[in-house]
Amino acid sequence: MVLSDRINTYGQDVMRRYGERVHKIALDAGFTCPNRDGTKGTGGCTFCNNVSFSPTAGSRLGVAEQISRAKEAIFRRTRANYFIAYFQAYTNTYADIEQLKSLYREALDQPGMVGISIGTRPDCVSESVLDLLDSFRQRGLEVWLELGLQSAFDKTLERVNRGHTLAEYRHTAQAARKRGIPLCTHLIVGLPGEDESHYHASLDTVLDIGVDGLKIHPLHVVKHTMLAYQWRRGGYQPLTQQDYIRIAVDLVERTPADIPYHRVTATASQVILLAPAWCSSKWNVLNGIEQELRKRDSRQGCRANMPYIMEELNVA
Known part of the structure; x- marks a missing residue:
C-alpha cells in the first residue's frame, strides 16, 4: 500500500497527465519579503527561518545553474525528463514585473521544463503578475500560484506576525x-x-473560497526565530507526531477527492531544527499517515460533505 492509493497526491496527478514523473525543482531567486525588509515589518513571521522550508535558500547560483545542477541530480536518481520550476524561497512575486518576467522566462527556457510554480504571499500578487502567469498558462504550460495563508484566522495571522x-x-x-x-x-x-x-475551519474557509491544490504541514521550531524564543521560555508546545498524523488524516478525509495534495508534511534540517524532533523525518510521518488511513479503512474525500464535529474526533 502507498500513500497515493488513499490520497490524491500531486505527484500522481501529474504522472497521470504527463505519462511519467514530473519533478519540481526548488529555486532561490534572491527575493526578500515585505515582512522582513521594513515595508510591512521586520523579522518576518515568528516561525520563519526560510532555510527550514527551502533547502536552496541562500544559494548564490543563477536560476539556470540551479536548474541544471538539480536536473543532473534528479536524473541520476529517477531518470526523469520533465520538470517544474518552483520559485520557493521567500516572496517570489515581490519585485518589478520586468524582473519577474526575466527570471520566470529564464527558468522556463531550460530544457525539459513543462511548467512553473510560484510561492508567494496573498498581499504581493498584482494584476500584472496574474496577467504574466495567465500568459504562461495559455501557452499550455503547467502553472501554479502557491499562496501561503497558513491560517484563516486574522488573530492568528497577527499573533505570528504574518502581515x-x-x-x-x-x-x-x-x-x-x-x-x-x-x-x-x-x-x-x-x-x-x-x-x-x-x-x-481554515480548511473549510479555503474550500469555500475555492482552491485547486493544498499543502499542509506541522509547525516546527527552528533556530533564529521568535518562535524559538517563545518555545525556550515555555510559551509554545509543538504537536506530537501522533497528534499531527491524526489531524492530517482528519483534514484529508474532509478534502474533496479531486483536489490534489502537493504536501501533507514538511521537515527541517537537524542543523536548525529545535522541536519537535520528529519533524526531521518526512518518511516516518508519511508512513504514519498512510497507516492511519489504512487503519480507518479511509481515504481522501470520504467525509468531504460532513461538518466538523469535535466529538467525532474524540478531542472534546
Missing part, C-alpha cells in the same frame, strides 16, 4: 481562479493559540 489578512487572501485567490490560474494554498497545523477547530 496580511484573510481578506487579502480571498481577493488574490478569487482573482487568480477567475483567470483560470490553478491555486495551491498552504496551511500550517499547530500554530500558537490554535486547536483542531481552527485547523478545520
